[in-house]
Amino acid sequence: MVDILTPAAFGASRNVVNTSATTPVPAGYLVTERIVRWVFVAASGTVGWVPGDPATHTVYTQTVAGPTLGPGASAPINFGPVPSLPCGLYQETLTVDAGNTVTETDEGDNVGRHFFFVPSTQNFVINVIPVQTSIVHTAGPTNTHLFRITAAGAPAWRYGHFSYVANEGSTAATIPPRNTPGGPGPQVIQMVVTPKTHTISRFGLEPTVTGKITVISQDGCIIKQESAKAFIEHDVR
Known part of the structure; x- marks a missing residue:
């Protein structure tokens, strides 16, 4: 026990x-x-x-x-x-x-x-805010989502990691980059997707990019993750 x-x-x-x-x-x-x-x-x-x-x-x-x-x-x-x-x-x-x-x-x-x-008292909350969840393949780097981190007892935290999965070659990154400290005030992480241009999508009509952030409390005892998905629109002929 x-x-x-x-x-x-x-x-x-x-x-x-x-x-x-x-x-x-x-x-x-x-x-x-x-x-x-x-x-x-x-x-x-x-x-x-x-x-x-x-x-x-x-x-x-x-x-x-x-x-x-x-x-x-x-x-x-x-x-x-x-x-x-x-x-x-x-x-x-x-x-x-x-x-x-x-x-x-x-x-x-x-x-x-x-x-x-x-238990830790350094809690925090991550909210995902959609900005532009569907973008055309010729758009160039586009801010698709915001991750807003706010304190719920935590004096500070660290935006520790970002990963993404794309099923047709697009890429994603964040502003600021990973391993950035935050708090005690709100911290906003932008997810920026750079779509890959295709005349015809080899993966049908729903290519996507899914990004995920990992945030760790200052004392290291609370780890939270949130994800967001963006859709890439291609010309199909």
């Missing part, structure tokens, strides 16, 4: 349990709380979260002395406050008696793990 937390500072309370029915546990053993941020990977064949290196991605650690536990008893241990964390997936690891000061019948049950996710 993964809990969803807010970006605000928080405290954590975890129970430690003495599973022995006959032997008490004396106070003084150490209990360590460690929180490590995971890393999102998007590559060919691999999309998802992988553990961050604890040496560089540990965002919080605290060690406290554990209380006396009678046979079969449990007790809460409080940690924190954990400071406000950026968006992402985190793994919390609780280690009891890492120094092996308590004699136990099972030394392998002293580690507990738990995941939580902090």
Whole structure:
């Protein structure tokens, strides 16, 4: 199970349990709380979260002395406050008696793990505004659509990528080019289509150009895409 937390500072309370029915546990053993941020990977064949290196991605650690536990008893241990964390997936690891000061019948049950996710507050909206969705093949470079990006909590974002698919040789680009920062005010991306001139379209009467933009929030946790389609009119004889 993964809990969803807010970006605000928080405290954590975890129970430690003495599973022995006959032997008490004396106070003084150490209990360590460690929180490590995971890393999102998007590559060919691999999309998802992988553990961050604890040496560089540990965002919080605290060690406290554990209380006396009678046979079969449990007790809460409080940690924190954990400071406000950026968006992402985190793994919390609780280690009891890492120094092996308590004699136990099972030394392998002293580690507990738990995941939580902090969502981004840097949201934004992309609206597609048609300008001239149908153009003749002799028109030259034409602004066919506008992508308007507005903040919905995001202080900034990056227009990261543009791609297009054309079924008869036309091309497309954007103004400004990809990899352009934007925000906090609205950002407008123009899609410009350069049609290819044909006397007769080899693909029937509906050649098209479809462009798609990708926008990423400043914290990297929100990725949105929007697309637009333009039709190219050819002379058919």
